[in-house]
Amino acid sequence: MELLLGQSCIWWPMVGEGRTLISCGIKTMERSGNYLIWLQKGEMLLKPHSRVQVFEGAEDNLPDRDALRAALTIRQLAEGLTADDLLLVLISGGGSALLPAPIPPVTLEEKQTLTRLLAARGATIQELNTIRKALSQLKGGGLAQAAYPAQVVSLILSDVVGDPVEVIASGPTVASSHSVQDCLHILNRYGLRAALPRSVKTVLSRADSDPHGPHTCGHVLNVIIGSNVLALAEAQRQAEALGYQAVVLSAAMQGWGTPAAHRDDRYQCHGHPPLVPAALVMA
Numbered sequence: 001m002e003l004l005l006g007q008s009c010i011w012w013p014m015v016g017e018g019r020t021l022i023s024c025g026i027k028t029m030e031r032s033g034n035y036l037i038w039l040q041k042g043e044m045l046l047k048p049h050s051r052v053q054v055f056e057g058a059e060d061n062l063p064d065r066d067a068l069r070a071a072l073t074i075r076q077l078a079e080g081l082t083a084d085d086l087l088l089v090l091i092s093g094g095g096s097a098l099l100p101a102p103i104p105p106v107t108l109e110e111k112q113t114l115t116r117l118l119a120a121r122g123a124t125i126q127e128l129n130t131i132r133k134a135l136s137q138l139k140g141g142g143l144a145q146a147a148y149p150a151q152v153v154s155l156i157l158s159d160v161v162g163d164p165v166e167v168i169a170s171g172p173t174v175a176s177s178h179s180v181q182d183c184l185h186i187l188n189r190y191g192l193r194a195a196l197p198r199s200v201k202t203v204l205s206r207a208d209s210d211p212h213g214p215h216t217c218g219h220v221l222n223v224i225i226g227s228n229v230l231a232l233a234e235a236q237r238q239a240e241a242l243g244y245q246a247v248v249l250s251a252a253m254q255g256w257g258t259p260a261a262h263r264d265d266r267y268q269c270h271g272h273p274p275l276v277p278a279a280l281v282m283a
Contacts, residue, residue: 063100068108071101071138078143081150089143089152092226093159095169096129101137105199111135114192114200121190125160129170134183135203140166140176144217152220158227161252165222175217180204228252232281239279249282 057067081087102111111132118128133140144152154173156165166174183204187193224230228251239246 058094058097058100061094061097063097063108063112065108067098068100071099074099074143075101075138075146078146078150081147083149085147085150087147087150087152089154089173090156091154091169091172092157093169095172096132096139099136099138099143099169099172101139101142102135103137103203106135106197106203107199110197110199114196117192118186118190121192123186123190126164126167127186127189129167130176130178130186131183132170133166133176133178134180134207135200136170138172139170140178141171141174141217141220143172144174144220148219150219152217154220154222155225156222158224161228163224163227163229165224173217173220173222180207235281236279239281244277244279246279246281249280251282253282 055066055070055073057064057070078087100108100111102108114131114135115128118131123131129139136142138146152173154165156168158165158168160167165171166176184193187196232248232251236246236248
């Protein structure tokens with residue numbers, strides 16, 4: 001059984017991009033006779049009687065009612081698996097918006113509002129996803145827990161610097177290492193703790209008093225198949241094959257700023273500017 005989560009079109013480990021890649025992925029799934037749930041907002045044309053089931057949601061990368069219905073369907077699907085099953089999950093950036101399943105009594109609207117307020121006040125993606133995981137049935141390893149005792153394999157395209165698997169798409173197949181205190185610290189930092197809805201306080205207090213503690217994901221294999229580091233290494237290799245002296249300036253560019261290639265101080269770590277012809281690679 002295969003499950004694809006993500007905003008990017010480049011989910012499937014084969015060469016291609018955009019609609020070409022989507023088409024190849026669907027053809028492969030049809031030939032293998034497997035069942036696929038695909039979450040992406042946009043037109044998707046399938047053959048009659050296709051084995052591929054499509055759910056669309058999270059337009060503009062924002063969780064919505066369509067994405068919520070799809071997430072609950074995915075949870076039901078995962079909970080029906082047995083020890084004889086294998087769940088293959090392909091994850092890329094955008095998965096956080098595509099898998100909204102708030103823990104009751106938190107509503108989708110309350111979680112949306114809290115996420116928007118945090119983002120507006122400058123919260124990092126790591127901080128946003130820490131809060132999302134704490135309030136979600138499926139993030140922070142919740143999907144993997146729902147699929148137990150089935151074996152789970154996740155192939156992940158990272159859109160987060162450093163490739164922390166529990167942060168990418170809020171880690172649906174990775175047990176969260178964050179505590180309720182981490183969440184409260186983030187909420188305090190951005191002045192939102194006092195204004196929390198009662199439902200959010202209820203969910204956080206429940207988690208803090210759970211006698212079983214956080215669940216584990218020993219039945220899961222998470223594999224990074226694409227990231228800034230991997231892309232940069234290949235770009236460097238290709239540039240060197242063309243005769244360039246290739247220098248990777250950074251694999252951790254974040255936010256807005258002057259392009260690194262235009263800054264002389266970036267050369268200091270190499271002792272001197274590279275000889276021409278040169279290729280400066282960064283991401």
